[in-house]
Amino acid sequence: MTDSIFSHRVPAPSENNYQKYRPYIREDFHECCAYCLMHERFANGESNFELDHFKPKAKFKKLKEEYTNIYYSCHVCNKGKWQHWPSELRSKGYRFVDTCSENFSDHFVDEDGYWKPISHAGEYTEEMIRLNSRHHIEIRQMIKNLFNQYTGSLLDWNKPLKDQIDPIIDALNK
Numbered sequence: 716m717t718d719s720i721f722s723h724r725v726p727a728p729s730e731n732n733y734q735k736y737r738p739y740i741r742e743d744f745h746e747c748c749a750y751c752l753m754h755e756r757f758a759n760g761e762s763n764f765e766l767d768h769f770k771p772k773a774k775f776k777k778l779k780e781e782y783t784n785i786y787y788s789c790h791v792c793n794k795g796k797w798q799h800w801p802s803e804l805r806s807k808g809y810r811f812v813d814t815c816s817e818n819f820s821d822h823f824v825d826e827d828g829y830w831k832p833i834s835h836a837g838e839y840t841e842e843m844i845r846l847n848s849r850h851h852i853e854i855r856q857m858i859k860n861l862f863n864q865y866t867g868s869l870l871d872w873n874k875p876l877k878d879q880i881d882p883i884i885d886a887l888n889k
């Protein structure tokens with residue numbers, strides 16, 4: 716097991732406008748949201764995905780075009796995250812889970828689709844981004860059941876969802 720779900724490519728592309736990073740970022744995040752971990756096909760498709768500044772550009776102006784600060788995010792998660800960055804609470808561990816340096820299991824346990832936070836960062840992220848909306852829980856249950864039915868094993872949120880689901884979708888389309 717690697718120690719993070721996603722990682723930015725090395726060497727990072729260098730552009731003067733972060734929007735130009737989109738195709739690379741999309742690939743680095745395996746077409747999945749950095750926060751709810753949904754793949755585009757379960758989250759309204761590619762046009763529903765945005766480039767998020769992990770450290771908000773309003774507060775970290777120098778990081779606006781910094782490749783490693785750009786995360787792929789679905790619209791709802793990006794909206795929930797917005798410009799929040801808990802500088803004071805950070806010392807207590809309340810911060811956004813960073814899926815480019817950490818694993819899912821460092822912060823959550825999946826209990827039948829409900830992501831139970833097991834760290835302060837997990838709690839903070841769950842609350843700010845509303846990771847346990849009824850929709851999230853239902854779609855996770857559906858995807859987990861599908862995966863289990865076809866592979867006989869358990870879906871692992873520590874790995875990008877696309878890599879686990881693609882072989883099943885390919886098989887279904889044959």
Ligand SMILES: [Zn+2]
Binds near residue numbers: 751792793
């Ligand atoms: Zn999301």
